[in-house]
Amino acid sequence: MSSTFSGVDFYNFDSLLSEEERAVRDMVRTWVDENLMPIIGQCYIEGRFPKELIPQMAELGFYGANLPEEYGCAGLNNVAYGLIMQELERGDSGIRSFASVQGALVMYPIHAFGSEEQRTTWLPRLASGEDIGCFGLTEPDFGSNPAGLITTAKETDDGWVLNGTKMWITNGSQATVAIVWAKTGDIDDSSSIRGFIVPTGTPGFTSKDQKGKLSLRASDTSELHLEDVHLPQDALLPDSDGIKSPLMCLTQARYGIAWGGIGAAMACYDEAVSYGLNRIMFDKPIAHTQIQQVRLADMLTEIVKAQFLTLQLGRLKDIGTMTPEQVSLAKRNNVNMACDIAREARRLLGANGILAEYHSMRHMANLESVYTYEGTHDMHSLILGLAITGKQAFR
Amino acid sequence: MKIAVCLKRVPDTTAKIVVGGDGKSIDEAGVKFVPNPFDEYAIEEALALKEKAGAGETVVYSLGGDSSQETIRTALAMGIDRGVLLKTEGSADGLVVARALADAMEGEGFDLILFGKLAVDDNNYQVGPMTAEFLGLPCVTTVAHLSIEDGAVTAEREIEGGVEVSTCRLPAVLTCDKGLNEPRLPKLKGIMAAKKKPLDVKPVELAAGSIEVLGLELPPARSEGKIVGEGPDAVPELINLLRNEAKVL
Numbered sequence: 001m002s003s004t005f006s007g008v009d010f011y012n013f014d015s016l017l018s019e020e021e022r023a024v025r026d027m028v029r030t031w032v033d034e035n036l037m038p039i040i041g042q043c044y045i046e047g048r049f050p051k052e053l054i055p056q057m058a059e060l061g062f063y064g065a066n067l068p069e070e071y072g073c074a075g076l077n078n079v080a081y082g083l084i085m086q087e088l089e090r091g092d093s094g095i096r097s098f099a100s101v102q103g104a105l106v107m108y109p110i111h112a113f114g115s116e117e118q119r120t121t122w123l124p125r126l127a128s129g130e131d132i133g134c135f136g137l138t139e140p141d142f143g144s145n146p147a148g149l150i151t152t153a154k155e156t157d158d159g160w161v162l163n164g165t166k167m168w169i170t171n172g173s174q175a176t177v178a179i180v181w182a183k184t185g186d187i188d189d190s191s192s193i194r195g196f197i198v199p200t201g202t203p204g205f206t207s208k209d210q211k212g213k214l215s216l217r218a219s220d221t222s223e224l225h226l227e228d229v230h231l232p233q234d235a236l237l238p239d240s241d242g243i244k245s246p247l248m249c250l251t252q253a254r255y256g257i258a259w260g261g262i263g264a265a266m267a268c269y270d271e272a273v274s275y276g277l278n279r280i281m282f283d284k285p286i287a288h289t290q291i292q293q294v295r296l297a298d299m300l301t302e303i304v305k306a307q308f309l310t311l312q313l314g315r316l317k318d319i320g321t322m323t324p325e326q327v328s329l330a331k332r333n334n335v336n337m338a339c340d341i342a343r344e345a346r347r348l349l350g351a352n353g354i355l356a357e358y359h360s361m362r363h364m365a366n367l368e369s370v371y372t373y374e375g376t377h378d379m380h381s382l383i384l385g386l387a388i389t390g391k392q393a394f395r
Numbered sequence: 396m397k398i399a400v401c402l403k404r405v406p407d408t409t410a411k412i413v414v415g416g417d418g419k420s421i422d423e424a425g426v427k428f429v430p431n432p433f434d435e436y437a438i439e440e441a442l443a444l445k446e447k448a449g450a451g452e453t454v455v456y457s458l459g460g461d462s463s464q465e466t467i468r469t470a471l472a473m474g475i476d477r478g479v480l481l482k483t484e485g486s487a488d489g490l491v492v493a494r495a496l497a498d499a500m501e502g503e504g505f506d507l508i509l510f511g512k513l514a515v516d517d518n519n520y521q522v523g524p525m526t527a528e529f530l531g532l533p534c535v536t537t538v539a540h541l542s543i544e545d546g547a548v549t550a551e552r553e554i555e556g557g558v559e560v561s562t563c564r565l566p567a568v569l570t571c572d573k574g575l576n577e578p579r580l581p582k583l584k585g586i587m588a589a590k591k592k593p594l595d596v597k598p599v600e601l602a603a604g605s606i607e608v609l610g611l612e613l614p615p616a617r618s619e620g621k622i623v624g625e626g627p628d629a630v631p632e633l634i635n636l637l638r639n640e641a642k643v644l
């Protein structure tokens with residue numbers, strides 16, 4: 001089991017990982033090399049999510065890998081989970097998005113806010129890839145401010161009726177089940193937001209892929225329409241309680257994205273180093289020039305900083321003291337540095353850098369979505385601003 | 396069916412190798428070690444045979460230092476039932492390793508003992524057949540296709556320009572080649588389960604070896620190529636250089 005990609009380890013980072021954490025990372029790395037790298041460039045050009053990889057990822061245990069074994073999950077710690085996200089995003093942000101949504105945005109809320117019956121019904125099926133999930137929070141008019149959402153859930157004698165539109169929903173068109181966030185009370189009352197488990201075959205539920213994306217092309221992003229969708233009583237996640245519940249899901253997903261950013265950055269750095277050493281211009285490799293060395297030194301420095309920041313975040317998550325603000329800092333820093341590194345790597349590659357055969361431009365374009373979703377870079381600045389000053393600057 | 400797999404910890408084939416200060420061994424600092432890739436075919440074959448039979452036991456043996464425990468756990472993560480580390484210090488030659496492995500497996504009642512055809516670190520192709528000899532068992536080397544029916548082994552090996560088909564009876568020793576199967580990746584659950592599986596650490600005293608490594612050297616760096624021209628005009632100069640500089644004609 002050997003991978004051609006060897007990651008970045010300039011500070012003996014590996015010595016801070018357990019044998020198991022390394023084994024998990026190396027396995028996913030090899031899987032990405034063997035199964036994703038050969039096809040991802042073409043998938044990206046075709047705008048196609050590689051569905052054929054869904055069963056393999058399930059078989060190896062990638063979905064909800066940090067959830068307990070009793071529900072068919074792998075029961076990993078959060079550092080090992082993060083390393084899976086790093087390696088998947090080394091391949092492509094779209095694949096990591098798929099796994100993030102399935103694990104952190106669909107399985108996590110069922111585990112955290114669901115009844116025992118909902119957990120035993122849904123989690124094993126989601127872990128095994130039998131069911132594919134999506135997470136519907138964002139709406140056409142409510143992106144950064146999800147608390148304003150206007151999808152409604154009205155209680156009836158025997159259940160619920162949902163109405164509304166969700167937008168930018170990853171996996172939306174291929175999902176068999178959606179976690180939909182809706183208001184059960186007054187439209188101005190964000191404390192009435194509750195989560196619902198909505199099988200996508202329910203009458204009144206339709207989805208449509210958003211076309212024309214120039215980013216995350218190997219991932220499906222869809223609009224969801226809910227028109228008088230009747231659900232039984234037990235579709236409600238009983239312990240979901242206000243806007244803080246979907247935000248808790250986002251904290252889980254953002255944690256994984258913080259690791260994912262490192263993966264994408266490593267992929268671009270690795271490509272820049274090898275291209276720089278092999279491309280001869282003015283009779284010497286371009287990596288032997290000062291300008292390109294500054295580029296590479298900056299990339300390496302940012303990756304190393306992000307690794308230690310994120311490992312500590314993972315250790316805090318494992319002991320249960322991680323705060324959402326700490327996750328905001330890591331998501332904001334890591335995705336931003338990955339965007340910068342992808343762009344610089346693309347430039348170092350010259351004309352070849354615009355081809356799908358190389359990876360940097362694909363990562364560069366993907367990371368623009370990652371910069372925007374799960375709380376835009378700006379929103380995380382404002383979350384940190386609030387933590388620093390005590391003053392809320394959102395509105 | 397009870398199957399043993401012998402496994403060696405080797406430097407990753409993509410690792411950058413540096414010769415150590417003693418000039419006789421590699422500097423292990425910063426080098427990633429992996430299970431010998433050919434041994435992975437043996438692991439996969441053992442797992443597949445057990446799955447096909449629906450019953451049996453698979454055991455992995457490795458001779459080496461404490462760090463080989465990690466290599467054994469990779470096999471356990473893939474699905475092997477238990478591991479035995481024959482713990483030694485330093486490195487040993489193939490004959491000594493074969494003796495120690497044969498002693499450890501003697502009387503354990505294995506139906507099949509699988510090896511990789513060679514270890515990618517020293518490329519010796521030795522330990523499998525020598526272990527078979529010590530155990531008095533038939534041995535087929537570099538097996539690329541295998542079927543076992545009613546205790547009869549039919550093994551195919553790729554030889555120059557063809558395929559050689561050999562048969563023998565169980566118990567037997569086989570060394571595995573590329574093409575035999577596609578080794579599986581360990582699942583996350585397998586990785587988690589590996590640390591709970593039994594791993595016996597048995598210190599062994601090795602006999603004195605009969606081979607001494609005098610020195611290790613990296614292959615010389617490849618010198619830059621030379622373009623002598625294009626088309627038929629370049630041929631005379633090319634022949635001149637091949638004859639007088641490279642001295643290959």
Ligand SMILES: Cc1cc2nc3c(=O)[nH]c(=O)nc-3n(C[C@H](O)[C@H](O)[C@H](O)COP(=O)(O)OP(=O)(O)OC[C@H]3O[C@@H](n4cnc5c(N)ncnc54)[C@H](O)[C@@H]3O)c2cc1C
Binds near residue numbers: 171369373376
């Ligand atoms: C590919 C992709 C996949 C997605 N997947 C999902 C999914 O699966 N589920 C889901 O629910 N959502 C998903 N989203 C939606 C995503 O979370 C939102 O796009 C994001 O929250 C931003 O919302 P918006 O696009 O409406 O931007 P807006 O909120 O309209 O923001 C536009 C700009 O204004 C800035 N801004 C907003 N408010 C302020 C402020 N108070 N002060 C200063 N600046 C501000 C923002 O930072 C941004 O730069 C996805 C998005 C993309 C692109």
